Amino acid sequence: xxxxxxxxxxxxxxxxxxxxxxxxxxxxxxxxxxxxxxxxxxxxxxxxxxxxxxxxxxxxxxxxxxxxxxxxxxxxxxxxxxxxxxxxxxxxxxxxxxxxxxxxxxxxxxxxxxxxxxxxxxxxxxxxxxxxxxxxxxxxxxxxxxxxxxxxxxxxxxxxxxxxxxxxxxxxxxxxxxxxxxxxxxxxxxxxxxxxxxxxxxxxxxxxxxxxxxxxxxxxxxxxxxxxxxxxxxxxx
Amino acid sequence: xxxxxxxxxxxxxxxxxxxxxxxxxxxxxxxxxxxxxxxxxxxxxxxxxxxxxxxxxxxxxxxxxxxxxxxxxxxxxxxxxxxxxxxxxxxxxxxxxxxxxxxxxxxxxxxxxxxxxxxxxxxxxxxxxxxxxxxxxxxxxxxxxxxxxxxxxxxxxxxxxxxxxxxxxxxxxxxxxxxxxxxxxxxxxxxxxxxxxxxxxxxxxxxxxxxxxxxxxxxxxxxxxxxxxxxxxxxxxxxxxxxxxxxxxxxxxxxxxxxxxxxxxxxxxxxxxxxxxxxxxxxxxxxxxxxxxxxxxxxxxxxxxxxxxxxxxxxxxxxxxxxxxxxxxxxxxxxxxxxxxxxxxxxxxxxxxxxxxxxxxxxxxxxxxxxxxxxxxxxxxxxxxxxxxxxxxxxxxxxxxxxxxxxxxxxxxxxxxxxxxxxxxxxxxxxxx
Numbered sequence: 019x020x021x022x023x024x025x026x027x028x029x030x031x032x033x034x035x036x037x038x039x040x041x042x043x044x045x046x047x048x049x050x051x052x053x054x055x056x057x058x059x060x061x062x063x064x065x066x067x068x069x070x071x072x073x074x075x076x077x078x079x080x081x082x083x084x085x086x087x088x089x090x091x092x093x094x095x096x097x098x099x100x101x102x103x104x105x106x107x108x109x110x111x112x113x114x115x116x117x118x119x120x121x122x123x124x125x126x127x128x129x130x131x132x133x134x135x136x137x138x139x140x141x142x143x144x145x146x147x148x149x150x151x152x153x154x155x156x157x158x159x160x161x162x163x164x165x166x167x168x169x170x171x172x173x174x175x176x177x178x179x180x181x182x183x184x185x186x187x188x189x190x191x192x193x194x195x196x197x198x199x200x201x202x203x204x205x206x207x208x209x210x211x212x213x214x215x216x217x218x219x220x221x222x223x224x225x226x227x228x229x230x231x232x233x234x235x236x237x238x239x240x241x242x243x244x245x246x247x248x249x250x251x252x253x254x255x
Numbered sequence: 256x257x258x259x260x261x262x263x264x265x266x267x268x269x270x271x272x273x274x275x276x277x278x279x280x281x282x283x284x285x286x287x288x289x290x291x292x293x294x295x296x297x298x299x300x301x302x303x304x305x306x307x308x309x310x311x312x313x314x315x316x317x318x319x320x321x322x323x324x325x326x327x328x329x330x331x332x333x334x335x336x337x338x339x340x341x342x343x344x345x346x347x348x349x350x351x352x353x354x355x356x357x358x359x360x361x362x363x364x365x366x367x368x369x370x371x372x373x374x375x376x377x378x379x380x381x382x383x384x385x386x387x388x389x390x391x392x393x394x395x396x397x398x399x400x401x402x403x404x405x406x407x408x409x410x411x412x413x414x415x416x417x418x419x420x421x422x423x424x425x426x427x428x429x430x431x432x433x434x435x436x437x438x439x440x441x442x443x444x445x446x447x448x449x450x451x452x453x454x455x456x457x458x459x460x461x462x463x464x465x466x467x468x469x470x471x472x473x474x475x476x477x478x479x480x481x482x483x484x485x486x487x488x489x490x491x492x493x494x495x496x497x498x499x500x501x502x503x504x505x506x507x508x509x510x511x512x513x514x515x516x517x518x519x520x521x522x523x524x525x526x527x528x529x530x531x532x533x534x535x536x537x538x539x540x541x542x543x544x545x546x547x548x549x550x551x552x553x554x555x556x557x558x559x560x561x562x563x564x565x566x567x568x569x570x571x572x573x574x575x576x577x578x579x580x581x582x583x584x585x586x587x588x589x590x591x592x593x594x595x596x597x598x599x600x601x602x603x604x605x606x607x608x609x610x611x612x613x614x615x616x617x618x619x620x621x622x623x624x625x626x627x628x629x630x631x632x633x634x635x636x637x638x639x640x641x642x643x644x645x646x647x648x649x650x651x652x653x654x655x656x657x658x659x660x661x662x663x664x665x666x667x668x669x670x671x672x673x674x675x676x677x678x679x680x681x682x683x684x685x686x687x688x
Contacts, residue, residue, distance in 0.1 A: 067566070
């Protein structure tokens with residue numbers, strides 16, 4: 019198993035943001051977390067990095083307990099995150115952004131890694147010398163994904179990758195997620211508000227509400243579930 | 256697959272040992288006449304004495320130095336070969352390069368052109384001190400994006416470290432320089448630790464407070480710092496042990512007697528000028544190199560987005576502390592020079608105005624731009640000097656000029672950022688993916 023969260027609780031000060039989360043991600047799976055604003059999706063993802071740390075429960079990644087591992091060491095164990103809002107380094111060039119993803123990777127892999135990323139996103143090679151802030155939103159999202167892939171992660175976390183993108187790019191991003199999984203065997207944990215797209219691309223999904231998992235199932239099951247339809251699909255996303 | 260470069264033949268430890276032994280042998284040959292033998296004046300007759308202990312140290316240091324140097328170079332080369340799909344940025348825009356070389360040429364030629372004009376050289380020295388301080392603060396503010404309003408504290412730590420080391424232990428400028436740099440860096444880390452979580456306005460206020468605390472301590476802790484009376488008669492730096500004095504102590508030589516020149520007070524002024532020029536240039540090279548290393552890129556990434564840095568697995572604590580420490584160290588070096596140049600320091604020299612001036616130089620120059628700092632330091636030091644004739648309107652002019660610059664160039668005189676790394680087209684596009 020790639021990732022296993024067992025009864026994880028987390029707090030922001032007095033706010034009890036996660037109330038006993040059980041989530042599993044198997045090797046080679048795309049797992050999605052859907053839920054409304056403030057349901058705790060991002061908190062769940064951040065708690066993997068220990069910010070906020072789990073006040074109860076256990077997080078096991080790749081067979082090792084990482085519940086108390088310092089934040090900066092977690093990504094070096096093979097978890098890469100594409101943060102919400104992309105968070106690329108605006109004033110640095112595309113190439114420099116990609117390099118930041120390799121800060122702790124073996125430099126010997128650099129050539130192979132950058133070729134892989136360029137092959138996946140040819141636009142990044144074209145724009146390598148350009149300031150990242152001048153890319154369009156969709157290109158920035160590709161850069162953020164490329165940057166995360168540069169560290170050769172075992173598990174890729176994507177936090178709202180479709181947020182604020184033009185519809186054509188939303189489609190493209192989900193297509194990329196699927197390709198990453200099928201062609202490169204990447205295990206993906208995807209947090210999304212765009213439940214429709216997310217569930218279609220995912221093998222399995224969890225529905226999060228007020229810091230608790232209220233529903234779990236395969237992507238197809240959740241897509242068909244009346245609760246999910248009522249709450250997340252027919253509400254007009 | 257032309258991008259796959261076979262790493263250059265890496266040296267084995269035995270080869271490195273052989274290489275270092277060869278260097279040590281050359282050092283021995285050269286060292287026998289230069290270090291091993293010395294003439295001693297014994298009652299009017301010169302006798303030759305041997306100094307084999309000294310020679311052994313000389314050869315040993317050569318050996319160790321070469322060995323370590325080779326080892327480091329091999330490490331660097333190995334990393335570079337591995338990252339061969341990209342080449343280091345080698346081409347800065349032509350205009351910047353031309354201005355840069357012109358400024359450098361002018362600064363080297365200046366004392367020759369104005370060799371009798373003490374005022375010009377003194378002012379130029381002041382400009383260079385600010386350039387060096389600007390480059391130091393640029394690491395913290397321009398690259399790492401941590402707004403520091405108390406930079407003068409490190410300048411003060413450097414200056415007082417030298418002054419105290421001299422007055423208590425008789426240390427010379429060159430002995431005190433590295434220690435003062437280390438001391439300032441330590442203070443940088445001490446300041447850095449408690450404020451790691453702060454950013455922007457909050458960080459600015461705390462650093463402002465820190466700058467004031469250092470000054471207030473210097474004013475009030477009279478046993479240590481002699482309070483507001485300051486510390487005087489700090490010795491000037493020497494040129495490899497040659498002082499710039501009219502009457503050197505018995506049995507020693509001064510710069511003028513050694514080179515057979517008539518004594519002139521200008522020698523020292525010009526020497527100080529060249530000294531700060533060299534220190535500033537070293538600072539520039541040091542910071543430019545750091546910028547292209549992972550730590551430098553990490554600073555810039557931190558300025559751009561701290562959360563993303565954390566997500567990349569960066570230890571943000573260390574990145575911030577390294578920026579504070581290195582910025583502080585450079586400020587400390589400038590402080591030692593300042594103390595040595597003035598010969599007298601007191602807390603008066605380290606007020607908030609100084610911090611504000613240095614920060615203004617960095618901001619006006621364009622955050623992170625090395626050449627921008629030079630231009631801004633010129634503007635900020637020369638404008639008040641030029642305005643001396645207008646006495647009471649001087650500060651008004653100064654303020655107007657600054658406002659105009661900010662209106663005309665809101666992100667500084669040189670706002671464009673140089674990439675730290677560029678694509679090596681041949682390597683990256685030559686091979687199929």
